[in-house]
Amino acid sequence: MSVSRQQPATNEDTGERAERGPRARTKRLMLETATRLMQAGATPSVSEVAEAAEVSRATAYRYFPSQAALVQAVVDEGLGPILTWKSTAADAERRVAELFDTAMPRIEAFEATFKAALKLSLDQWARRQAGTLGGEPAFTRGHRVELLKEALAPLKGRLPPRDFKRLAQALSLIFGVEVLIVLKDIWGLDSPRTMSVAQWAASALVRAAIAESATDTPGMTLATT
Incomplete structure (x- = not known):
């Protein structure tokens, strides 16, 4: 019985990680792209970072609703x-x-x-x-x-x-x-x-x-x- 109780929890955890994984990677990609642009002397907008990272603007603004937040x-x-x-x-x-x-x-x-x-x-x-x-x-x-x-x-x-x-x-x-x-x-x-x-x-x-x-x-x- 202990195994049957643990199995759903493991599947649920895996599912949550699968859902969080792409989001975390996309956010990390945007942060790394923004850092690269800023280290080059730019002060990029959310749209500019989205374009450089090849991420849709809608997705980018979900993570960073403003330039200030980014x-x-x-x-x-x-x-x-x-x-x-x-x-x-x-x-x-x-x-x-x-x-x-x-x-x-x-x-x-x-x-x-x-x-x-x-x-x-x-x-x-x-x-x-x-x-x-x-x-x-x-x-x-x-x-x-x-x-x-x-x-x-x-x-x-x-x-x-x-x-x-x-x-x-x-x-x-x-x-x-x-x-x-x-x-x-x-x-x-x-x-x-x-x-x-x-x-x-x-x-x-x-x-x-x-x-x-x-x-x-x-x-x-x-x-x-």
């Missing part, structure tokens, strides 16, 4: 392990350094993809200002906010809330594809020097915030642990 999915693919980053370190400066060590090489590897996403964000802003965006879903960016808050977690109870938020905001200026635009494209730095400057700036900001808070709070030590 680009967000590609960005999340590019970010990969960054999205689940965690640290066991108790020192905020070290945690920030670990985050930069994990994230920045990955961001550089998908630099063209993230620049294409930034281009979409700026294009939508311009059309919104001009009143021509209409009902198009907005592409939102914000992963760095939670990542930086996680990195700074040891300081959450030590810095005043306003100072904690300001530090996270300041770090966000040097964390992401924008720092590559400034240091590589404008200053002409190579990758190692770019990473070195970003890490130095991040450490300087954390130390400055701690020192400033210690000055404002008598008796507080400068140590971050």
